[in-house]
Amino acid sequence: MTVRSFHPPQRTLMGPGPSDVNPRILEAMSRLTIGHLDPAFVGMMDEVKGLLKYAFQTENELTMPVSAPGSAGMESCFVNLVEPGDKVIICQNGVFGGRMKENVERCGGTAVMVEDSWGDAVDPQKLEDALKANPDAKVVAFVHAETSTGAQSDAETLVEIAHQYDCLTIVDAVTSLAGTPLKVDEWKIDAIYSGTQKCLSCTPGLSPVSFSERALDKIRNRQTTVQSWFLDLNLVMGYWGGGGKRAYHHTAPVNALYGLHESLVILQDEGLENAWARHHKHHLALRAGLESMGLGFVVDEAHRLPQLNAITIPEGVDDAAVRTALLQDYSLEIGAGLGVMAGKVWRIGLMGHACNTRNVLFCLAALEDVLGRVGAKYERGVAVNAAEKVLAAA
Numbered sequence: 001m002t003v004r005s006f007h008p009p010q011r012t013l014m015g016p017g018p019s020d021v022n023p024r025i026l027e028a029m030s031r032l033t034i035g036h037l038d039p040a041f042v043g044m045m046d047e048v049k050g051l052l053k054y055a056f057q058t059e060n061e062l063t064m065p066v067s068a069p070g071s072a073g074m075e076s077c078f079v080n081l082v083e084p085g086d087k088v089i090i091c092q093n094g095v096f097g098g099r100m101k102e103n104v105e106r107c108g109g110t111a112v113m114v115e116d117s118w119g120d121a122v123d124p125q126k127l128e129d130a131l132k133a134n135p136d137a138k139v140v141a142f143v144h145a146e147t148s149t150g151a152q153s154d155a156e157t158l159v160e161i162a163h164q165y166d167c168l169t170i171v172d173a174v175t176s177l178a179g180t181p182l183k184v185d186e187w188k189i190d191a192i193y194s195g196t197q198k199c200l201s202c203t204p205g206l207s208p209v210s211f212s213e214r215a216l217d218k219i220r221n222r223q224t225t226v227q228s229w230f231l232d233l234n235l236v237m238g239y240w241g242g243g244g245k246r247a248y249h250h251t252a253p254v255n256a257l258y259g260l261h262e263s264l265v266i267l268q269d270e271g272l273e274n275a276w277a278r279h280h281k282h283h284l285a286l287r288a289g290l291e292s293m294g295l296g297f298v299v300d301e302a303h304r305l306p307q308l309n310a311i312t313i314p315e316g317v318d319d320a321a322v323r324t325a326l327l328q329d330y331s332l333e334i335g336a337g338l339g340v341m342a343g344k345v346w347r348i349g350l351m352g353h354a355c356n357t358r359n360v361l362f363c364l365a366a367l368e369d370v371l372g373r374v375g376a377k378y379e380r381g382v383a384v385n386a387a388e389k390v391l392a393a394a
């Protein structure tokens with residue numbers, strides 16, 4: 001059988017990522033491929049670095065995209081900052097904290113876990129207690145925006161506590177970047193990683209990272225070489241570093257970087273604060289609609305992420321059947337629960353380009369229909385009306 005070209009169906013992506021990609025980004029990615037050491041390309045790389053500094057709100061010189069997805073950005077932070085024997089305190093309140101533990105152990109470090117319930121924010125008091133009990137800890141790591149539950153932790157406070165005990169900090173900002181306030185320099189974060197397919201609404205496959213001078217000091221003065229050749233920042237810096245001299249390290253994903261450049265131009269034109277406000281406004285509208293249908297949030301109001309809305313699946317409703325109906329009848333993707341939340345929650349993303357009035361109303365109308373078919377009792381239009389009221393008042 002002859003295989004034909006692949007044409008993906010047109011979807012609306014309102015899950016935990018990837019989110020809907022702005023067509024401007026796809027168009028940018030289809031532009032001509034040039035050499036990755038071409039002066040024109042190197043100039044664009046410098047612009048990407050500058051725009052990423054803006055997105056992260058940092059002056060860190062080492063701010064760049066790792067040529068691989070968010071998980072590689074995570075690994076890049078851990079393999080460079082953790083040496084064999086190092087003790088690392090990990091605050092876990094969902095799936096992604098568990099991956100941090102895996103990373104620490106594979107680097108030969110010892111992970112001390114500080115656990116909070118899934119759906120809760122990280123408790124700063126528990127971190128402080130763990131630091132008191134482990135005065136030899138070198139690094140503290142936590143997830144700013146836990147995509148598995150929709151909980152947001154107080155990154156500024158957690159970093160401040162870690163620094164009081166002389167620890168470096170590694171922060172997962174894969175879902176928070178560009179969706180909710182994040183200020184790398186003001187909050188004094190030492191190492192941070194993100195992804196392109198969440199609130200930047202770019203295609204998946206790149207991981208913006210940023211490292212403070214303090215983190216770089218540690219990396220330059222390591223006792224051992226970094227066990228990953230590809231992610232060793234001492235080598236990567238020769239390619240992404242300043243000064244215009246670029247030594248070949250690996251072939252950058254040229255067209256993927258055109259896409260990131262375009263997504264960051266879009267963010268710059270909208271303005272970071274405006275992007276944060278847009279996520280907040282549409283979250284409030286979506287929330288009003290969901291609550292009018294009797295659907296409840298997993299996370300307390302004070303710690304809810306606007307861009308990731310985890311809601312409890314009503315008693316007796318078939319998780320997979322609803323998601324399948326949304327996909328087949330509305331071409332709408334929402335997220336399933338992860339880990340201990342599998343089968344218990346849906347995760348509705350309002351990320352980046354997908355965070356707009358049309359999508360909020362569309363998703364609510366689709367849910368009204370599909371849940372109505374499986375027996376939910378409410379007046380048709382109730383959710384859309386509730387959301388429209390919030391949007392009109394905003």
Ligand SMILES: *Cc1c(COP(=O)(O)O)cnc(C)c1O
Nearest residue numbers: 069070071096145147174175195
């Ligand atoms: C999506 C996500 C990741 C992993 O990113 P990939 O691009 O899938 O590798 C890591 N941490 C958090 C919080 C995420 O939401």
